[in-house]
Amino acid sequence: MSARPNKTRPIRRPIVSRDTADFDVCWETLRNAITDIHNKNSSQLSFESLYRASYKIVIKKQGQRLYEKVKELEEEWFRVNVLPRVAELVNNNLLSVALVRMPGRSNNERREMGEKVLRGIHREWEDHNVSMNMVADILMYLERTYTAEAKQPSIFAVTIGLFRDHILRNTLSNEALLPGQTFDIFEVIIQILLDFIHMEREGDVVDRNLMRQITAMLEDLYETDDELTNAKLYLTVFEPRFLRASRDFYRSECEKLLREGDARAWLRHTQRRLREELERCTTSLSTLTTENITRVVEQELISAKLDEFLALEGSGMKAMIDDDRYEDLEILYDLVSRVDKTKNALKGILQKRVMDLGLEIEKTLKNTDFSVPAAGASADGEEAAEGGDKAKAQPLNAAAQQTAAAIKWVDDVLRLKDKFDTILSRCFKDDLILQSAITKSFSDFINMFSRSSEYVSLFIDDNLKRGLKGKSEEEVETVLQKAIVLLRYLSDKDMFERYYQKHLARRLLHNKSEMHTEKELVRRMRTEMGNHFTQKFEGMFKDMELSKDLSQSYRDHVRNLGDTETKTIELGIHVLTSNNWPPEVMGRNATQTGEGTRADCIYPPEIKRLQESFYKFYLKDRSGRVLTWVGTAGTADIKCIFPKIPGKENGPLSKERRYELNVSTYGMVVLMLFNDLADGEWLTFEEIQTKTNIPQQDLIRTLSSLSIPSKSRVLLKEPLTKSVKTTDKFAFNAQFVSKTIKIKAPVVSSTNKVEGDEERKETERKNDQTRAHVVDAAIVRIMKQRKELTHTQLTTEVIAQLAGRFKPDISMIKKRIEDLLIREYIERIDGETAAYRYLA
Amino acid sequence: MISPTLKGMLRGPFAEAQSGRCHFPEFSAPIIEKVAEYLHYYHQNKDKENVPDLDIPVELCLVVVQAADYFGLVSKALNAP
Numbered sequence: 001m002s003a004r005p006n007k008t009r010p011i012r013r014p015i016v017s018r019d020t021a022d023f024d025v026c027w028e029t030l031r032n033a034i035t036d037i038h039n040k041n042s043s044q045l046s047f048e049s050l051y052r053a054s055y056k057i058v059i060k061k062q063g064q065r066l067y068e069k070v071k072e073l074e075e076e077w078f079r080v081n082v083l084p085r086v087a088e089l090v091n092n093n094l095l096s097v098a099l100v101r102m103p104g105r106s107n108n109e110r111r112e113m114g115e116k117v118l119r120g121i122h123r124e125w126e127d128h129n130v131s132m133n134m135v136a137d138i139l140m141y142l143e144r145t146y147t148a149e150a151k152q153p154s155i156f157a158v159t160i161g162l163f164r165d166h167i168l169r170n171t172l173s174n175e176a177l178l179p180g181q182t183f184d185i186f187e188v189i190i191q192i193l194l195d196f197i198h199m200e201r202e203g204d205v206v207d208r209n210l211m212r213q214i215t216a217m218l219e220d221l222y223e224t225d226d227e228l229t230n231a232k233l234y235l236t237v238f239e240p241r242f243l244r245a246s247r248d249f250y251r252s253e254c255e256k257l258l259r260e261g262d263a264r265a266w267l268r269h270t271q272r273r274l275r276e277e278l279e280r281c282t283t284s285l286s287t288l289t290t291e292n293i294t295r296v297v298e299q300e301l302i303s304a305k306l307d308e309f310l311a312l313e314g315s316g317m318k319a320m321i322d323d324d325r326y327e328d329l330e331i332l333y334d335l336v337s338r339v340d341k342t343k344n345a346l347k348g349i350l351q352k353r354v355m356d357l358g359l360e361i362e363k364t365l366k367n368t369d370f371s372v373p374a375a376g377a378s379a380d381g382e383e384a385a386e387g388g389d390k391a392k393a394q395p396l397n398a399a400a401q402q403t404a405a406a407i408k409w410v411d412d413v414l415r416l417k418d419k420f421d422t423i424l425s426r427c428f429k430d431d432l433i434l435q436s437a438i439t440k441s442f443s444d445f446i447n448m449f450s451r452s453s454e455y456v457s458l459f460i461d462d463n464l465k466r467g468l469k470g471k472s473e474e475e476v477e478t479v480l481q482k483a484i485v486l487l488r489y490l491s492d493k494d495m496f497e498r499y500y501q502k503h504l505a506r507r508l509l510h511n512k513s514e515m516h517t518e519k520e521l522v523r524r525m526r527t528e529m530g531n532h533f534t535q536k537f538e539g540m541f542k543d544m545e546l547s548k549d550l551s552q553s554y555r556d557h558v559r560n561l562g563d564t565e566t567k568t569i570e571l572g573i574h575v576l577t578s579n580n581w582p583p584e585v586m587g588r589n590a591t592q593t594g595e596g597t598r599a600d601c602i603y604p605p606e607i608k609r610l611q612e613s614f615y616k617f618y619l620k621d622r623s624g625r626v627l628t629w630v631g632t633a634g635t636a637d638i639k640c641i642f643p644k645i646p647g648k649e650n651g652p653l654s655k656e657r658r659y660e661l662n663v664s665t666y667g668m669v670v671l672m673l674f675n676d677l678a679d680g681e682w683l684t685f686e687e688i689q690t691k692t693n694i695p696q697q698d699l700i701r702t703l704s705s706l707s708i709p710s711k712s713r714v715l716l717k718e719p720l721t722k723s724v725k726t727t728d729k730f731a732f733n734a735q736f737v738s739k740t741i742k743i744k745a746p747v748v749s750s751t752n753k754v755e756g757d758e759e760r761k762e763t764e765r766k767n768d769q770t771r772a773h774v775v776d777a778a779i780v781r782i783m784k785q786r787k788e789l790t791h792t793q794l795t796t797e798v799i800a801q802l803a804g805r806f807k808p809d810i811s812m813i814k815k816r817i818e819d820l821l822i823r824e825y826i827e828r829i830d831g832e833t834a835a836y837r838y839l840a
Numbered sequence: 841m842i843s844p845t846l847k848g849m850l851r852g853p854f855a856e857a858q859s860g861r862c863h864f865p866e867f868s869a870p871i872i873e874k875v876a877e878y879l880h881y882y883h884q885n886k887d888k889e890n891v892p893d894l895d896i897p898v899e900l901c902l903v904v905v906q907a908a909d910y911f912g913l914v915s916k917a918l919n920a921p
Contacts, residue, residue, distance in 0.1 A: 042853045042854060043853055043854070043855065043858055044855055045854050046854065046855045046856065047854035047855065047857075048849060048856060048862060048863055048865075050854075051845060051848070051849065052865075055910060134853070134854075137848035137851070138848070140844055140912065141845075141910075141912075
């Protein structure tokens, strides 16, 4: 057809007669051209004329024929030219196929043959690809018009597909080598590729580029001419085979590693393999496979035998944790988090290890502890019965050891915590799951240890009392931080509260610690635990501050009065709100120890007047309050004058000595008694007791501190033994000498130490009492809100409500419920199993 | 190159690509000129809006359409600015 610019006849006339002739002419042109193209002889061809030829054919509705013809031509080309070449190539190197399953030949030989085959195949493929691109170009009009309209696969796809059908899937046989067997070329290629990969895994060097070329070919070929993306030959045929082979390989490798029994080697090996496979995918295979092969490696090398590897003796996870093998743990974490998002395996072992190490701390503690404790325990027992004060007159070795044990325990726990924190941040990327697992185990073992609350409080006590002096802010900061960390683990927070209150009271009253550090710590507790937890502590601080002001204003008041009677005695007073302070300090629990009402100490008249004067002053602003004087908790500074000893002309005894004695309040009271005595007069224990009315145990302690240690022996004792008995006699030691002016009688009640067993039971009993009230309140609160509840629901709610303070006993809750039933706060609902109703 | 026909012609190892000359015996000079004008017009305006229409004389219309088909510009022409 010729088109002329100024004629307007229909373009596509149905011309039939000349068509076939035209077609033949055009086809002839194209056929020759295609043959030329195959022979790489295309440079003389005019694209325009060829394009025009196919254009004409299509315009004349002969597209179908052209399509078929081209296909036929290509098929023939393959049959006649390409296939014989490939077949020859494969036949010559067929050995390699057989050799894949036939050991004995060296890798080198196999590799060379394989490479030859692959290269040949690749060359044919490249040629074909170039040719087909050109053919598709000149047949562009066909492609654009006919195949699109006829919904046929494009001619390019079809001709490219021919390579698959006629080369790859062509069946060959070699009677000489493999009699009776046939195989297709595709199979050969796959075998060679897998063999190559295997060689590379074993450490040989292979031609990665060649492999990549072949896999690229497989990626460009599809199962059908429709060219569906997921039907690439690479994906449908090669990849599954590859994955299967890899799986087998890694399975046996994993077993080998397990037999060798070195988890470190396993970790590093696995890491290397993963890296290798990733690399292989980018250099030799296809990135499409990355995920799949990674999964295979993960499954076979990690998941399959994970537990066995972790449990390995000497190199498993336990050893890694114990020896701080951070690198190993880091790799391990990486690997495990690949296969298991929940990291259960890690979690389990980690938790178990924390528990074991935690319990070990307790065990070593017990072992070191029991060398001395018998004496301490019995002494403690006596004192516990006494109540009030738990420190001893003499700092007993056992007590000190127990305190040391408490501190050792806390230190050990903190060290353990540090260890796992380091592991967590260095190796586990602060993983949340593992973090909570560790936290849980820590709080588990800490709470399994029944004295943890007490020990933590003691630890804080010790640090605040002794440790903070001369420490920098940062060090203080770390101590505070540690304290809070431990506190977080405790579940019986009310127990801790009780101990801390007691210890804090002592520190405050004896001025043993720095106020701002104390406050800082309590402030942190508040942020951590909430208001109700620190209420009492803050009350204590407030009392201290108010008392300071009060003492000051009282002093001013006295000065203004010009009272000559009291001016020789300075009074520093702490007015304590009884609710905020521990009963032990307040001496309130005397009733519980069976002494009836607490006997008041008989103060010397000077003191008595002072007390009355202060009371009057106190009531001026605050009427209706009652002050109780607590002798156990106070101290007094006494200026003593020791007379010149007649007959001694030299040395310190020859002149009058003035000393300032710092003693407990009771000590002061006792010493005042001797003021009125003549020289050389003796007082018996009973006399002192009747005159002062100090409880016996307290008196023993007071007298011990005044008469036993040589540095503060202002009283003489008869007989001169190491302990005070109720039958002893005492006298003023006129010959007392000291190098220092200020003397501190060993303060009896200021050391906080571990409680003895009975004392401990006592504390627990008291704590249980408090708990009972708290549980009562919780039950009533819940019932008031919910009106009706079953027993289980109620129990669950109570536990949930109290979780922040302590873990209530189920049996305790049950008992409280029964108690509330009797007291008619709630009633049983008839007919239902264990359900209650709130009674307004 | 928006015309696949021209692209194929000049990209491959064919004579046109080697010599740099393309002959189109099917079409007369004014038509080829129009095609060239269109290609230029397309190139200049491809990313712009409110582009004036390309002026095509009525007597050339039919053949231009035919040429557009030959050069593979049909769908492109429809989408053209």
